[in-house]
Amino acid sequence: MSDLNNMTAAESAATKAAVMNQVPGPEIEGQSPLHHADLASLAKQGPKTSGVHLRELKLLGHLTLRCNPANADQLAAVERVLGVALPLQPLTSSENGNYSIRWMSPDEWLILVPGLETFDIETKFRDEMPGHYSLVNSSGGSTVLELSGENVVELLKKATPIDLHAKSFPVGKVVSTLLAKSTATIRRTGDQRFELVIRRSFSDYIWLWIQDASLEFGLVVEA
Amino acid sequence: MLHIYCPHCGEYREEEEFHCAGQAHIARPLEPEACSDQEWGEYLFFRKNPRGLHHELWVHAAGCRKFFNMTRDTQSYEIKEVYKIGEQPSVVAE
Numbered sequence A: 001m002s003d004l005n006n007m008t009a010a011e012s013a014a015t016k017a018a019v020m021n022q023v024p025g026p027e028i029e030g031q032s033p034l035h036h037a038d039l040a041s042l043a044k045q046g047p048k049t050s051g052v053h054l055r056e057l058k059l060l061g062h063l064t065l066r067c068n069p070a071n072a073d074q075l076a077a078v079e080r081v082l083g084v085a086l087p088l089q090p091l092t093s094s095e096n097g098n099y100s101i102r103w104m105s106p107d108e109w110l111i112l113v114p115g116l117e118t119f120d121i122e123t124k125f126r127d128e129m130p131g132h133y134s135l136v137n138s139s140g141g142s143t144v145l146e147l148s149g150e151n152v153v154e155l156l157k158k159a160t161p162i163d164l165h166a167k168s169f170p171v172g173k174v175v176s177t178l179l180a181k182s183t184a185t186i187r188r189t190g191d192q193r194f195e196l197v198i199r200r201s202f203s204d205y206i207w208l209w210i211q212d213a214s215l216e217f218g219l220v221v222e223a
Numbered sequence B: 001m002l003h004i005y006c007p008h009c010g011e012y013r014e015e016e017e018f019h020c021a022g023q024a025h026i027a028r029p030l031e032p033e034a035c036s037d038q039e040w041g042e043y044l045f046f047r048k049n050p051r052g053l054h055h056e057l058w059v060h061a062a063g064c065r066k067f068f069n070m071t072r073d074t075q076s077y078e079i080k081e082v083y084k085i086g087e088q089p090s091v092v093a094e
């Protein structure tokens, strides 16, 4: 077998990494880890104005990519598949329409894509990526919450040691850090808007925590 | 609380995001089967416990999950420097 690091995309594809479509199709309803919270009903009943807004970005495709940031062929392949370059600067992100990439560590990125496109994207990666890399579909392991509103920074300050001031946390910055007694990957998507990638097993805890911590600001659930 | 610079993330973070993984620069014997019991035992179990400069292995557990080295004064808790795995410390005890 040839050297893993010098394999062409065709040689990599021929090693037949087990890729399967984990989403049966749009006709079968998927359930997010917050299915039991019934956010859709809460969105209809609840108040419409308050300091904190919460929306679950559920059932997205989560792909963890590990590759060599010094390998120009791999970087080019990612750009061909997603139409946007891997963010190589620590703690940054990049996006192209519905595709977004987060820097997780010097050789690891988290890619979010629409759930039903996940298998397509994964297949394209298998066709395009040369050399030694790993692509894992971790969609089932986490979910995404979007928090926004005029008090969102105050809310997050209660849970994370990260400095959220716009000077040290500009739009587009990504950090993996602690959130209450759990962890989260937090990305700023607007002056008063953050995206939190959280563990599925902690999603109920974080949902309860957000309700409790936002009592003083008021919480609007959006569908 | 220590304010620790992660050389991979390139910024300071709070200590609660990190874990200390003990003494740094412990080389695994190249031929374990050629070690005497004493050599193997010292490799596995014996660690320095200095009062003063100590080279430690840390991991940014809640952040980038990468390991790095830190030279720390165990008496004053002052962090002298952080450096990546494979690099050598520039601050060493006399």
Ligand SMILES: [Zn+2]
Binding pocket: B006, B007, B008, B009, B010, B060, B063, B064, B065, B066
């Ligand atoms: Zn780090």
